[in-house]
Amino acid sequence: MDTSIARRNILARIRAAQGREAEPSAPEREAAAGYLARHPEGPRPLMPEDLVTHFIEEAQKMATTVETVDALSDVPAAAHRYLAQHGLPVQAIAWQTLQDLDWVKAGLMVEFRKPIDGDVVGITGCFCATAETGTLVLLSGPETYASAGLLPETHIAIVPASRIVAGHEEAFGLIRAERGELPRAVNFVSGPSRTGDIEQTIVLGAHGPYRVHAIVVRGA
CATH class of the missing domain: 1.10.1220 (Arc Repressor Mutant)
Structure with a gap:
């Protein structure tokens, strides 16, 4: 159900x-x-005017790697650069909302479907991102399946600069304003999955991706 x-x-x-x-x-x-x-809102830290730079700084603190590009058309080449630099396969699955980008020209083989066992790279967009904690906010839907950012060991997320908000409060306000009600899943992604359950040693990729890479698009 x-x-x-x-x-x-x-x-x-x-x-x-x-x-x-x-x-x-x-x-x-x-x-x-x-x-x-x-x-009334509770106390919150002061935020700088430049939310994009603050998001990048905070995301990197959470072990998210970040590259900025000027336009959405630059995203496929940026994704290819990241995968090549890390010796990762150039095959990926992606949200259906990303079909209009020219992945083939960039040398990537992308299928627009939910991931299955063996898919190493998942490419998603995001609903918005929060500068305060360097967090990606992903909403599930028929074309924006949550599993794309959870099952593959490498998650590449496209972040339009215009969708970077100050904090979680603004993120939930944006969801209410644009969607009316919450979808089946709202995922807040702050870096790779990690756990410190065993001898308090941090292990990445425990319950999700080993790697999270954000491509921030300044012109979107």
């Missing part, structure tokens, strides 16, 4: 037990929106 449907069913049963209709009424939604608008 779709998780969003399951979530609605659970909430509907809770509301029924409270003697309310399955779906919130318009006044209820307005009251919730009013509460969010009135609710």
